[in-house]
Amino acid sequence: MNRTELQSLGEFGLIRRISAGVTLQNPESVRGIGDDAAVMDVGSQYLLISTDMLVEGVHFDLGYVPLKHLGYKAVAVNVSDIAAMNGIPKQITVGLALSNRFSVEAIDELYEGIRAACHSYQVDLVGGDTTASPTGLILSVSVTGLVDKDKVAYRNTARPNDVVCVTGDLGAAYVGLQLLEREKRVFLANPDMQPELVGKDYLLQRQLRPEARTDFIHELRELGVVPTAMIDVSDGLASELLHICTQSGVGARIIEQKIPIDALTYDNAVELNLDPVTCALNGGEDYELLFTIRPGDYEKMKNHPDVAFIGYLTDQPQTVELVTEAGNAYPVKAQGWEHF
């Protein structure tokens, strides 16, 4: 039998291969693989469901990630997928595989974080599975949410001339990760060194304990705006924008100056010899919301202090461009993450 290595496909290639053989049989199944969450028609509303795995040594390093933060983050990143569909999260289940290296007290700490996130996002922990693992810790969280049928936001429904918007700021989680990795190297080389993390709380918090933007979903309701498309920024702005453009069959022009980057992110990126814009475009794990609105909805949103209007969509599907201050346009490319 032939052997094809996983790394030759990459994560997105593997997902495409898996999806290719899948058909939906049930009338309740409105949307399957290919968006932030699946959609099921349960009567007057749509049920949303999404799942995410976090694997020790791949997604987190317990050398600098406190278990409490890990528990919080595992819930937040799942809740973020429900927010990305314009939905309200309701319930989670937690699958946990762990080796006997972990004590009962360690599990208590993990669940303290999970419960704190459940409280923050008003979701209920309703079930799960706990089992042994030969090595390390694996968390698998599934989340359900609800959304009114006329408010669900997909990735493939953006239209030319829509305004491209993003909440909060980008790149901080990636810069935070680089700081933690640097401190780890310093610590391994010399355990007596003091960590140089004073004043960098915001960057560390964005990496270790990110928040899902459920708050903004409620604000969209109050503003009376339904995004034409939405996605959460887990892999970086470039990758997410390309998902919306490819799936919607549109192009985009993004104005570099409009990409929201916090001053602390900017300064620390430069100090780490990183380009701040690249951190925002390809860093990932910000869990902000990237969305598009009809030009007519811009008036309702233009004064929102936490939304940046970073560009607009075009009718040229193959052309997703970043326009620099000097007026040059460069194609936006997704770096993505190659786990294998």
Place this chain on the structure above:
Amino acid sequence: MNRTELQSLGEFGLIRRISAGVTLQNPESVRGIGDDAAVMDVGSQYLLISTDMLVEGVHFDLGYVPLKHLGYKAVAVNVSDIAAMNGIPKQITVGLALSNRFSVEAIDELYEGIRAACHSYQVDLVGGDTTASPTGLILSVSVTGLVDKDKVAYRNTARPNDVVCVTGDLGAAYVGLQLLEREKRVFLANPDMQPELVGKDYLLQRQLRPEARTDFIHELRELGVVPTAMIDVSDGLASELLHICTQSGVGARIIEQKIPIDALTYDNAVELNLDPVTCALNGGEDYELLFTIRPGDYEKMKNHPDVAFIGYLTDQPQTVELVTEAGNAYPVKAQGWEHF
């Protein structure tokens, strides 16, 4: 900080500890941790959700488990949890963590099994997550289902005098596992030995490719019977019966002769120096349905060829007994599984 070992709590102890800190906040959350699936009120029906993890080296040995069967089983055991709530399964999500030891062709084989099970049970694969793992393969499947509100079957609603019923036969999956383990030892000792598995297909199939009893849920609808309580037999009859009795606050008398054991299971258990009744009581992984019905419903069901009536419930919560042919009564104890 104190360190308490996981094995001092065991799986059920850990689940109790986790559940203790959990409260339900959302009005939609009808039932959380503690049954085969969680229950959410989505309007005219209840949504059911359950999740299960399968870990290489803990739940399966790829030395004798074909990946296609593993994929099928991962779906079937989750669907079984929906059946245990008297529900109809609708959708699954699959989380997959795997090391680069696995090829693309291996993943194709796994998903072939997943798709075959989706077809069998009419569930749609609607999402998931694929990621790297430092070692081995971990599958985390979540399943949703729907049930009419007046038909949901919990574990804690059985009543004294209810008739205890079980579908199919028990112990075969456990005997099948023992045969596979024996053949593995023989093969490791002498790779030229031919496996002695001829004529044992039923036992192997019960272990490697079990079926969820969704078929029986449809039959319950046709018979017009709603079980007073139900659970699927994943950990063994003894453990499941104790769950129903403890949670419902009732006792039980089970008649040993009535426990359904297939002739092939019986003969092979004896050949392996195992007590066939112990295999049925404590073997697990049969994925049959253990349920209770009102005495008045017995007439509707008594001629069903695939249901055994194995005893009845009493009003003595502390007394769950097995009555032997000689008329002696022994307390039923759960061996359960200690993963840690």
